[in-house]
Amino acid sequence: MPADLAVIGLGPYGLPLAQAAVAAGIPTIGYRTGPEAGSLSAAEQRRMLAQGFRTTANAAELGRVRTAVICAPTPRGADGGLDLSQLETAARTLAARLRPHTTVILESPVPPGTTEGPLLRLLESGSGLRAGRDFHLAHSPSRVDPGNRDFSPANTPKVIGGLTPTCTESAAAFYGRITDKVVRARGLREAETVQLLETNFRHVNIALVNEMAALCHDLGIDLWDVLRCAETKPFGFQAFRPGPGVGGHTVPQDLTAHAGRTLRMAELAQEVNSRMPRYVVQRAAALLNEHGKSARGARVLLLGVTYKPDLADQQGAPAQEIAVRLMELGASVSYHDPHVPSWNVLDRPVPRADSLYEAAAEADLTVLLQQHRTYDLQGLSVKAQLLLDTRGATPTGAAHRL
Numbered sequence: 400m401p402a403d404l405a406v407i408g409l410g411p412y413g414l415p416l417a418q419a420a421v422a423a424g425i426p427t428i429g430y431r432t433g434p435e436a437g438s439l440s441a442a443e444q445r446r447m448l449a450q451g452f453r454t455t456a457n458a459a460e461l462g463r464v465r466t467a468v469i470c471a472p473t474p475r476g477a478d479g480g481l482d483l484s485q486l487e488t489a490a491r492t493l494a495a496r497l498r499p500h501t502t503v504i505l506e507s508p509v510p511p512g513t514t515e516g517p518l519l520r521l522l523e524s525g526s527g528l529r530a531g532r533d534f535h536l537a538h539s540p541s542r543v544d545p546g547n548r549d550f551s552p553a554n555t556p557k558v559i560g561g562l563t564p565t566c567t568e569s570a571a572a573f574y575g576r577i578t579d580k581v582v583r584a585r586g587l588r589e590a591e592t593v594q595l596l597e598t599n600f601r602h603v604n605i606a607l608v609n610e611m612a613a614l615c616h617d618l619g620i621d622l623w624d625v626l627r628c629a630e631t632k633p634f635g636f637q638a639f640r641p642g643p644g645v646g647g648h649t650v651p652q653d654l655t656a657h658a659g660r661t662l663r664m665a666e667l668a669q670e671v672n673s674r675m676p677r678y679v680v681q682r683a684a685a686l687l688n689e690h691g692k693s694a695r696g697a698r699v700l701l702l703g704v705t706y707k708p709d710l711a712d713q714q715g716a717p718a719q720e721i722a723v724r725l726m727e728l729g730a731s732v733s734y735h736d737p738h739v740p741s742w743n744v745l746d747r748p749v750p751r752a753d754s755l756y757e758a759a760a761e762a763d764l765t766v767l768l769q770q771h772r773t774y775d776l777q778g779l780s781v782k783a784q785l786l787l788d789t790r791g792a793t794p795t796g797a798a799h800r801l
Contacts, residue, residue, distance in 0.1 A: 402428040404573075405464040407489045411455065412506050412541040414439050419552035421450040429454040430461060430492075432471040432485045466573045467494070468504045469518075470541070490518055494525025499522060502535040502569045504559075508598070511591040514538040515562060530562055537561040537570035538587050540594035543767050546710050556580040560590025592638065599665040602624030604639040606668035609675055610799050612641035616682075620732070623791045623800060641801055643768050643789040644675040644717025646706025676720040679801070683764055684728060686799055690785055691762050695729030700752060700762035702779075703769025704736045709759030711738040718768050719744060734760065737773050749791055759783040767792065 404427045406417040413429065418439060420427045429452065462468060471489040476482035487506050493503065500612060503522060505514050514537075530536040539559045544550060557574045559566030571581045584590040608626075615622035622641070630638035650690050681757075684694040704718035705711060716790075722744045724731050734742055735752040742749045752758030756778065759765045765783040770776070770792035779796035780786055788798040 402426045402460065402464050403466065404472055405461050405467045406430070407461070407467060407493060408432045408470035408472065408485070408507070410470070410472045411545065411714070412472070412543055413468075413477050413544045414444075415545075416468060416470060416506065416541075416577075417452055418443065419445050421452045422553075425576060427452050427459055428464070430458070432457070434488045437443060444703070458492050461493050462498050464501070466502045466504065467497075468491055468539075470506045472509045473509060481508065482512070483509065486513075487517065487521060490521040491525055494522045496521060497526040497528060497534060498571065499528060499533045500535075502537070502566075502571070503530075503571060504537045504539055504570050506539055506541045508541065509538075509591060511588045511595065512589060513566070514587045519562070519764050526646060531566060535561065535566040535569040535589075537566050539570060539574065540597070542597075544708050545712065546703060548693075552577055552580055556582050558584055558590055558593050559583045559589045560584035562587055591632060599662060599668070601639075602672060603664050604637070604644060604670040605642070605645055606671035609641045609671055610640045613678060613740040616801075620725070621800075623795070626791075640791060641789075642675065642717075643679045643721060643801070645672045645764055646715035646717060656684055676717040677724060679717070679721055679766070679768075679787075680724040680728070681788055681797075682801065683725065683766055686785060686787055687764055693729075694725070697730045697763040698761065699725050699730045699732050700765045701732060701734045701756050702755075702767045703771050704734055704739055704742055705769055705771075708770050709772050710800060713739065713742075716769075719768070722749065736769070737771055742747065755779070757783045759786075767798070 404420050404425050404426060406413045407430045409417070409429045409431050414608065417427050417429050431454065469486065469489050471485040473481045473483055473486055505518055519536060523530055528534050537559055539557055544554050557578045557580070559567055559570045559574060561570055567583055571583060571602050574581050584593065589655070615625065626638055626640070626789065629636055658680050682757040683699065687694055687697050701722060702719055704716060705713050706716040725732050733750040735755050735758060759779055759782045762784065764785045764787065767786065767788045767790060770790045774794045777797065780793050786793065786798035791800055
């Protein structure tokens with residue numbers, strides 16, 4: 400059967416979209432833009448293949464679909480801004496095969512103005528077609544939350560903004576086949592800025608609670624009890640939890656390169672959150688010292704080295720920096736993670752613990768970085784000599800909490 404949809408980019412944004420499309424009965428092909436790491440399990444990907452999904456390396460097939468969605472990764476570059484190189488490559492590849500009446504949608508996180516700027520120019524110059532006249536162009540910010548069992552593309556409202564009202568309606572018609580609710584933005588820039596706001600909202604609030612964690616520790620206050628009480632307020636408050644750092648694929652952004660200004664709150668949030676791995680190591684060294692041990696030569700076990708629980712994805716996970724800093728202090732670091740069979744730090748393999756309880760009993764300090772569902776935290780708190788819980792997941796009084 401000819402494909403109706405091409406998903407260009409099969410990483411953290413593209414694979415979930417393709418999964419939702421095939422589940423809705425839309426014939427879908429996937430085209431890779433690079434060595435992308437998705438968040439779907441092997442079983443989920445096998446199920447997609449059984450439903451008719453297929454990947455292709457033949458770019459000519461991109462010209463045979465009614466809808467093409469670009470989901471190329473846009474990671475943080477060396478200058479701190481978003482690296483759009485994979486997006487630009489994807490656009491050039493699609494443009495050379497683009498046919499009239501195709502609906503092209505961008506889901507990759509981008510600075511406002513990217514869709515009607517660089518993307519539009521690449522598509523028009525490579526195809527000879529005019530956006531808004533010969534083909535439809537729209538932006539829809541990705542709202543993927545890997546591992547979330549409550550919200551999927553089907554029940555998560557989809558924001559859409561088009562170059563023209565007709566472009567918006569064409570994209571809305573496509574997403575209406577996948578999701579229960581479509582939300583129309585005024586235009587392309589408004590749709591792009593939705594993700595800017597949503598991403599920075601998360602980072603700013605995580606930064607606030609991370610600073611509260613350090614403050615409460617210094618004052619001898621139980622932050623986790625404060626959070627438990629505060630989240631009972633039925634208005635004006637949303638609970639966020641502190642942690643060892645912020646990972647994931649969607650990085651906080653600002654408008655520096657595009658509007659000549661910065662989002663100061665986003666900058667401050669990034670500063671605070673980027674300090675958390677160092678703070679965790681400081682707390683670990685202090686705990687060891689309080690128990691008559693030095694970080695140098697200490698056996699430290701890290702539990703959970705992924706950026707989200709119950710996933711294998713390590714993108715941006717703070718575990719890397721924490722391990723490096725512990726090694727710099729002279730600690731002997733090992734790890735346990737049921738989703739990560741091998742782990743390298745500084746281009747060297749880190750010893751993996753086979754038995755969680757035995758490793759925790761032998762380690763001078765165990766640091767919980769990610770609370771995977773398989774971890775029995777009550778049993779772990781009994782077995783571990785010394786336990787630092789950076790997620791507030793252990794029973795009250797069972798461990799030292801961040």
